[in-house]
Amino acid sequence: MTAVSAPPASDSTSADGPQTMTPLSPKTKTAVGALMLTSFLDALGMMVIIPTVIFYIRELGGTDAQLLYGIGAASGSVGMAWASEVLDPSQLSFVIILLSVAGNSGAIMGPFVNTLFGELRTELDLFGLTVPIDAKNGAGLLIASLDLIGFILTYFFLHDPPTKKAAPESDGSSSEGLGGAAGWAAVFREFGSFKVFMPAFAIFVCTANWQIIETALPPATLDALGWGTVQVSAVLGFNSILSMTMTVIAAILVKYLSDTTMVASGFFCWFVAGLLMDSWWIRGAPTWRFVVPTIIGLTGFPIILPSLQALFSKAVVGRPEIMPIIGRMWSLFQMTRTIAGSIAPIFVGAMVLRSPEEIDNGTNAHELTSYALYVPIFSGLCIVGFLYDKFILHADDDGILLMDDSVVSERSSLLRANPEKRRSSVAALKAALHAETDTSITANKIRSCSMMGDGNHAFPILIPSNSNSSGNAKELEELINELEVEDQPYTALWRLT
Numbered sequence: 001m002t003a004v005s006a007p008p009a010s011d012s013t014s015a016d017g018p019q020t021m022t023p024l025s026p027k028t029k030t031a032v033g034a035l036m037l038t039s040f041l042d043a044l045g046m047m048v049i050i051p052t053v054i055f056y057i058r059e060l061g062g063t064d065a066q067l068l069y070g071i072g073a074a075s076g077s078v079g080m081a082w083a084s085e086v087l088d089p090s091q092l093s094f095v096i097i098l099l100s101v102a103g104n105s106g107a108i109m110g111p112f113v114n115t116l117f118g119e120l121r122t123e124l125d126l127f128g129l130t131v132p133i134d135a136k137n138g139a140g141l142l143i144a145s146l147d148l149i150g151f152i153l154t155y156f157f158l159h160d161p162p163t164k165k166a167a168p169e170s171d172g173s174s175s176e177g178l179g180g181a182a183g184w185a186a187v188f189r190e191f192g193s194f195k196v197f198m199p200a201f202a203i204f205v206c207t208a209n210w211q212i213i214e215t216a217l218p219p220a221t222l223d224a225l226g227w228g229t230v231q232v233s234a235v236l237g238f239n240s241i242l243s244m245t246m247t248v249i250a251a252i253l254v255k256y257l258s259d260t261t262m263v264a265s266g267f268f269c270w271f272v273a274g275l276l277m278d279s280w281w282i283r284g285a286p287t288w289r290f291v292v293p294t295i296i297g298l299t300g301f302p303i304i305l306p307s308l309q310a311l312f313s314k315a316v317v318g319r320p321e322i323m324p325i326i327g328r329m330w331s332l333f334q335m336t337r338t339i340a341g342s343i344a345p346i347f348v349g350a351m352v353l354r355s356p357e358e359i360d361n362g363t364n365a366h367e368l369t370s371y372a373l374y375v376p377i378f379s380g381l382c383i384v385g386f387l388y389d390k391f392i393l394h395a396d397d398d399g400i401l402l403m404d405d406s407v408v409s410e411r412s413s414l415l416r417a418n419p420e421k422r423r424s425s426v427a428a429l430k431a432a433l434h435a436e437t438d439t440s441i442t443a444n445k446i447r448s449c450s451m452m453g454d455g456n457h458a459f460p461i462l463i464p465s466n467s468n469s470s471g472n473a474k475e476l477e478e479l480i481n482e483l484e485v486e487d488q489p490y491t492a493l494w495r496l497t
Contacts, residue, residue, distance in 0.1 A: 030157055120134055187328045187329055195315040195393070199309075201385070202385070203305070203340075205378045208343075209379065211340070211348055212348055216277075216367075217290070217294060221290055224285060239295065243301065243302050250306060254306065262307040263303075263304050264383050265303055267379040267386075268383060272296055274375025274377075278372045282367065352374075
């Protein structure tokens, strides 16, 4: 059998070891610094505004607030799009680490700023106009100022990305007929696949779970414990530190645990947290009964999101027939988070939170209605779904998804039917080679560039890849030799490609 050589190394990759980062140009350094400051200010503003929204969401549903919130988050996502377009793949992970540090630093600063606003009583003279600044309007003025600074930084320091030439069409991936409505129809057909739908549904549930804390915690603790913005901000600030810690832990665990195990573990945290919120959030209950469920739920958040994005990537990677719509598929996948971030606060404010008047006039002292059980119910569904995918559908959970009969369409290539799915096939090895050479849409890159967020604001985190580039060629050659007899129909195809 013909020996297989290692994939050619790119300019920024050593054939013997890990990828070496290409140095950033001075212009790019300035732009990245502007993005870091914008991420810091965005996270700081979010941590300041969340505790101040107490009865507003309960009375009005927060529709207009969520609209503005979503617009700001959409504009903030432009920064990551810019980074993906401008930066070399070897630089992207390093820059994402910097943005993650900046964002988490802003979140940690939130409690201190809220403490300052709680005691703020001053006035500001602007061109003869006296503007009082106190705890009531301080958060709004701060966020307006931060957004103005972010606008200036983005407009003046982020240069336009270079125009890219259209990529040549690969065999079997012609984009003819996949433009406009036909392309979106193909996208929705692909989302009918269980392996594609399940990560999208799970990221919707994860974001909706976060919203019960963001929306319900401030008014519930105000009524039950008499908390103000300072106390709520302190809890959320502590959880920002916890999230950063769990990000580091997840970076270690992902090297030893499968993505399905990571996701199921994270949703189990939300399952327990949801049950405790419904049972423990009662007027007059001790403080720890409000804090513990919050910590348990937010512990699962950084565990879930990176692996979800990796699972979605593995469901679509190595399938040339969907390459023309891969961008739309990722857009729709990310859009589910925005939809959850817009719908869930309205649902929580209208259906989950109980007003103080309801509690006063009845014998039920719970701060939440039975609709709060949506958190454990949907989290449980996600656990069952991913376990079904792993043990019944036999998902290839620790590597790239095989191009087998589990995800097919009328455009899929004709492959040999095999009732027993296995990772060791020539098709899998070709997909593995594709994962090493195509850095734009692989599970490895998606895991390295995963994003976590609160439903609208995205915070980048780094989860290292499970793969090790050194020795890949040798491992692939050994596997192909083992399969030479077993996979004779594929051997000629492999040699031709």
